[in-house]
Amino acid sequence: MRRILVTSALPYANGAIHLGHLVEYIQTDIWARYQRLRGHDCLYLCADDTHGTPIMLRAKREGVTPEQLIERMSQEHRRDFDRFAIQFDHYYSTHSPENRQLAEQIYLKHRAAGHIRTAVIQQAYCPHDQMFLPDRFIRGCCPVCQAADQYGDSCEACSATYTPLELTDARCAVCGTAPVARDSEHLFFKLDDFRPFLQQWTRGGHIQDEVANKLEEWFSSGLKDWNISRDAPYFGFAIPDAPGKFFYVWLDAPIGYMATTLSYCQQQGRCFDDYWLNNDADRPTEVYHFIGKDILYFHALFWPAVLHGAGFRTPNAIFAHGFLTVNGQKMSKSRGTFIDARHYPDTLNPEYLRYYYATKLTSRIDDIDLNLDDFIARVNSDLVGKLVNLASRTAGFIHKQGGGRLAAVYPDDGGLYQAFVAAGDEIGALYEGREFARAMQAIMRLAERANQYVEAQSPWKLAKQPGQELLVQQSCTVALNLFRLLATYLQPALPLTAARVAALFNLPALSWDARETPLFDQPIQPFSHLMARIERATIDAMLLAAAAPPPPSPPPTPSVVVPAAPELLPEIPYDLFAQVDLRIARIEQATLVAGADKLLCLTLDLGAQGQRTVLAGIRAAYPNPEILVGRLTVMVANLQPRQMKFGRSEGMVLAAGTAGSDLYLLAADSGAQPGMRVK
RNA sequence: GGCGGGGUAGCUCAGCUGGUUAGAGCGGCGGAUUCAUAAUCCGUAGGUCGGGGGUUCAAGUCCCCCCUUCGCUACCA
Numbered sequence: 001m002r003r004i005l006v007t008s009a010l011p012y013a014n015g016a017i018h019l020g021h022l023v024e025y026i027q028t029d030i031w032a033r034y035q036r037l038r039g040h041d042c043l044y045l046c047a048d049d050t051h052g053t054p055i056m057l058r059a060k061r062e063g064v065t066p067e068q069l070i071e072r073m074s075q076e077h078r079r080d081f082d083r084f085a086i087q088f089d090h091y092y093s094t095h096s097p098e099n100r101q102l103a104e105q106i107y108l109k110h111r112a113a114g115h116i117r118t119a120v121i122q123q124a125y126c127p128h129d130q131m132f133l134p135d136r137f138i139r140g141c142c143p144v145c146q147a148a149d150q151y152g153d154s155c156e157a158c159s160a161t162y163t164p165l166e167l168t169d170a171r172c173a174v175c176g177t178a179p180v181a182r183d184s185e186h187l188f189f190k191l192d193d194f195r196p197f198l199q200q201w202t203r204g205g206h207i208q209d210e211v212a213n214k215l216e217e218w219f220s221s222g223l224k225d226w227n228i229s230r231d232a233p234y235f236g237f238a239i240p241d242a243p244g245k246f247f248y249v250w251l252d253a254p255i256g257y258m259a260t261t262l263s264y265c266q267q268q269g270r271c272f273d274d275y276w277l278n279n280d281a282d283r284p285t286e287v288y289h290f291i292g293k294d295i296l297y298f299h300a301l302f303w304p305a306v307l308h309g310a311g312f313r314t315p316n317a318i319f320a321h322g323f324l325t326v327n328g329q330k331m332s333k334s335r336g337t338f339i340d341a342r343h344y345p346d347t348l349n350p351e352y353l354r355y356y357y358a359t360k361l362t363s364r365i366d367d368i369d370l371n372l373d374d375f376i377a378r379v380n381s382d383l384v385g386k387l388v389n390l391a392s393r394t395a396g397f398i399h400k401q402g403g404g405r406l407a408a409v410y411p412d413d414g415g416l417y418q419a420f421v422a423a424g425d426e427i428g429a430l431y432e433g434r435e436f437a438r439a440m441q442a443i444m445r446l447a448e449r450a451n452q453y454v455e456a457q458s459p460w461k462l463a464k465q466p467g468q469e470l471l472v473q474q475s476c477t478v479a480l481n482l483f484r485l486l487a488t489y490l491q492p493a494l495p496l497t498a499a500r501v502a503a504l505f506n507l508p509a510l511s512w513d514a515r516e517t518p519l520f521d522q523p524i525q526p527f528s529h530l531m532a533r534i535e536r537a538t539i540d541a542m543l544l545a546a547a548a549p550p551p552p553s554p555p556p557t558p559s560v561v562v563p564a565a566p567e568l569l570p571e572i573p574y575d576l577f578a579q580v581d582l583r584i585a586r587i588e589q590a591t592l593v594a595g596a597d598k599l600l601c602l603t604l605d606l607g608a609q610g611q612r613t614v615l616a617g618i619r620a621a622y623p624n625p626e627i628l629v630g631r632l633t634v635m636v637a638n639l640q641p642r643q644m645k646f647g648r649s650e651g652m653v654l655a656a657g658t659a660g661s662d663l664y665l666l667a668a669d670s671g672a673q674p675g676m677r678v679k
Numbered sequence: 680g681g682c683g684g685g686g687u688a689g690c691u692c693a694g695c696u697g698g699u700u701a702g703a704g705c706g707g708c709g710g711a712u713u714c715a716u717a718a719u720c721c722g723u724a725g726g727u728c729g730g731g732g733g734u735u736c737a738a739g740u741c742c743c744c745c746c747u748u749c750g751c752u753a754c755c756a
Contacts (some may be wrong), residue, residue, distance in 0.1 A: 012756065054756065136755045141721050153755060188754090210684080217682065219751075228756050230689055249756075297753055322684090323750075330749080359704095360691085366684075367749070385718055393715035437692080444704075451719055460714035476714095529716065 003040040003285045005275050006032050007257050009295060010049035010094065013073040014058060017080040017341040019353070020324040020331055023368065025086045026357045027321060027434070033087065033492040034431040037512050043275075045260045046081075047092040048074045051236035051477040052249035053134050057174060059235070062182055063608035063675055066235040070095055080341035084350045085495055094252055098266075099259035100237045103252040106310040107228075108240065115190050115309055117225065122162040124152065126172040126184035132231045133164065133172055134181055140167030187242060188225035189251075194305035195223055201304050207318050210365055211293075215300055225303060245371050254303045257289070276312050277462040287315040291364045319434060322367035336547040342629065343545040347533060348538050351494045352379045358493040361436040372543075376534045382440075385489070386447040388530045390454065391483045391504070394476040394528035397459050402473035410481070410520040411474035416453060417518050420446055420485045424515060427489050436493070443489045448484040473510075480505075481518045488515045497530055539625060548630045581638035582678035583609070584668050585653070590625035593647075600625045602653065604635060607675025612637070617648040621663035632668040 008028040028044065035042035050070040059069040070093065077320075078091055093099075110116050124133045138152035143166045148356060152164030164170060165181050172179055202215045227248065229239060234246040258276055265272045275285050291299050296318070304314045323330075326337035344350065356375050360368040398404060410417075423446055430439035457475035462468040484501065488510040491498035502510045504525050589603035593615065600619050604612045614635065622628055634654045641650045656668045 014756075049756090052756070134755060152754075154752085214683075214751080217751095221708085221753085224754070248754085250754090253756095293750085295756095296751095301753090325749080328748095364684095369691080371691065374705080378691075380718095381705060384716070389715055389718050391715090393718075396714070441704080448704095453710085454714085455720045458712085458714080460712090463714075527715095532716070533718095 002035070002042075003274065003283055004032075004035055004040055004041040004066065005261065005287045006035075006042065006044050007260075007289050008044075008046050009291045010047050010253055010256050011077055012052075012054075013048045013070040013077075014052075014054045017077055018331070019326070019339045019341070019344070019370065022084060022341060022353065023324050023357055023361075024290055024321060025081060025620070026084065027436070029086045030354070030358060030361075030436060031290070031431070031434060032493045033495060034428075037269050037491055038428070040512070043089045043261075043264070045088065045090050045092075045257065045264060046088050047256045047260045048073075048077060049249065049253045049256065050093055050095040051234075051247075051252060053137065053234065056235035057137070061673055063673075067095070075266055076342075083341065083344075084354065085417075087495070089391050090260055090267070092256070092260040092263050094249075094256035094678040096263065098262040099252055099256055099594045102262065103237055103247055103255050105239050106255060106306060106312075107247070107251075108261070109310040110189065110306070111241075113309060115193050116228075117190060118185055119188060120183050120185045121227075122165070122181050122183050123180035124170065126175065126177055128175045128177040128178050129172060130181070131233055132184065133174075135164050137173040138164040138167065138170050138179060139173050140164075140170035143168055161225060184231055186227050187229040187239065187245065187566070189228050189302070189306070191226050191301065191305055191310070194309060195219070197308055198223075198301060198305060201308075201314065202300065206304075206315065207300055208320060208363065208365060211296060211300060211318070211320055214296065218297070218301065223301070229594065245492055250298055251306075254306070256296065279313050287313070288317050288319060289315050290319045290321070293320045293322055319363075320365045321361070322365045325367055325369045327371055328369055336543050339542060339546040343542055343548075343626075344539055345542050345545070345626065348534065348542065351496055351531075352534065354493050355379060355383060355440070355490075358436040358438045361434065362438075363434040371403070372539050376536065376539060378525070380533045381594050382444055382447070383494075384531050384533050386444060386451060387483075387486060390447065390450050390479060390486070391501075391527055394454060394459065394479040394483075395504070397463060397472050397476045398480070398524055399526060400477065401463055401469045401504075404526075405473075405523050406480065406520045407474045407477040408521045410518045411478055413453070413478045414476065416449070417481055417485075418483055420450075421516050424485070424489065428512075431492060431501070439489075440493070443486060446482070447486055447491075450479060450486065453482070454479050466667055468521060477520060480524070481520075484510065484519065485515050488512060500528075500530055536640065537664050541626070544624070545626045545629065548627050554589070578679075579638075580636060582634055582654075583637040584672045584674055584676040584678060585635040585637075586674040587628045587631050587633060590622070590628040592619065592625060599644075600628075601647070602628070604633075604653070605674045606635075606637065607673060609637065609675050612650040613648065614651050615644055615647060615654055616653050616655075618653070618655055618663055618665065621655075621664070628665070631665070632672055632674070634666045634668065 006028055008024050011017060032042050032044040048070060055066050056071060062069065074093060081088065084181070096178050124138055126133050130205040137151035139149050140152070142150045143162055144544065146168070146473045150167070152167060152170070164179070169179065170179055199219060202212055228251045229242065229245045230236065230248050230499045232244045232246060236246040237247060237252055239245045239247055261275050262272050264270070275287065279285060287297055299318050307314050325331070326339065329337065331338045344353065356370065357368070358377060359378060398406065423442060427439050427442050430436070430442065459472045462472045484505060487498050487501035491510055498510050504527065505519060506523065506525065583606055584603035585601055585606055588611065591601050593599040593601045597617050598617045599615050600622060602614045603618055604614055606612060636652050636654070639651050641648055655668065656664045
């Protein structure tokens, strides 16, 4: 039994999980599940990456503390991962006592060894916000081509790179004030001290060949010292011996892998040193990091150097993958292809995405494309047509003519079952080598052979001939056993379906080793549908949801006469109006209410004022409530809560309209934030 | 600009160190079947392998040039 630790990159707590993120989590999860399926002790850990200026500023903008913000994001992230059956053994946070302790320990070790130096550098400082500004928080004109509104590090128009202080007419992205140059002392990690170690390490089979080439490039252009400190105010860990300085988020983020291990070990009574310190010859631990190719520099250079210098072990390998494109293009908000996990419709099985990604994933760092038409065709053909249909077309006969039991003895199938068992070796090797695309192909080839077998036996013909019941039962017994093997092989990619297949055979779970023996002379459960075909409309609904918040759509030209707007009400004094507390609210969730035909249940985010649940009578106008998710609207926040038949409603959202579906929810211009007072 | 990865049938992709008539799945077309969530099975048609030049007895596979596409270009996250 191997002892393995795998990680995915820690998602940043500043944003939602989208389909691009999921490539990595699904890839890692499939690999980890495969290892567990083979009986190995495989730990899959992850955490939220929580520090840095963007988190601090966003929390400020939303009127919450950074801790509140990261707590909320963590919950959202966990919910998204859970939905896609990503099975972490532990999901933690970089804002944890364990991480602080490890970060300090590692830093002090490096400092004691002379790998940290200090230097005064000049950076852009915003006198209004009283803080140093990261490059991305400065906008101005490109000093080279004069393009307006460029970031502080490079120009999107002419790709020139420069420092923020070189920008013409630079402005703080937060408040618009012109930044000034200001000196500050910083701490630098002397990466070049580790050059010999790193050059050896990168040639030690720890990284993919393409990546090694890339590293060569970096080596030849020189390893520069790495600034690991940031000035207050900063959301992060204070550096022990440097007042007013904090660890740069990228220092403590990877240490989060270790902190999560530590937290897990404390909970589970396991030994942290087994994972990060000792690597005894008796039972070495394998450590693997799955990452996107964009963060290679951090994981393939800084991280091994940081670990090595602090006396910890380095990972066995870094597995980098490419980016996700949608319909051949970069995900884009304006094209409506920037799809967050929450946009993935409830009516669409998450395992479809897992399978589709699996059919595309290789061990290389190529980008992979989510072609939505191909997605539909692939899933419908492979999973519904070839896989599920195999059981659907044969299980019925076991109940109709076999007494609900598999044949008393496993029949002669011409060696088919053994061929399927033998194919497991190749499929296993493909999983192990992260060649999921080939693994899926191999499995589907088997599925085709199984369907050919059924076709050749034609149990439906035999079923019409009296006295052939045994043959019917036997051929379906073979088919169902083959189906069971297919489900076993697909289990890492389709864990939920595999569990249901296990239940069909009255098994607690499908197991890799048990596949060697066919099942016979035992009852099976009645077959129930495992998967539905993807309808184009479901995909369209997803794209619609992804496009939210949608621009206020022009009112449809009514074919009937618009009812005249009612007369104005009598005047009121200002004081009366001022008693109504109107607030900007972000629609976090919008669902139909079971049993109610006019209501939607909205979960509204009011920023600092927390969340509200509002039952709104707007279903007629918004039959697909998911399109509302993410939108900003206006609510009456101090309306007395009202107990309704379907629950308590804590306020009301504002909408214009006459009646029925002629109803239009108010929207706020961009820039408005949840919780803002409307007046 | 520099560097790197792609450009192979309508779609998604295989094609190892150059070697017989370039492959798969899906889709198309024709047929069979109707057990199954219109699923399955059999057959078939589709490609001057981005363009041009070169090396070679032989190139999708090597070299050069060009077109095109995506990405990277570190102290942003």
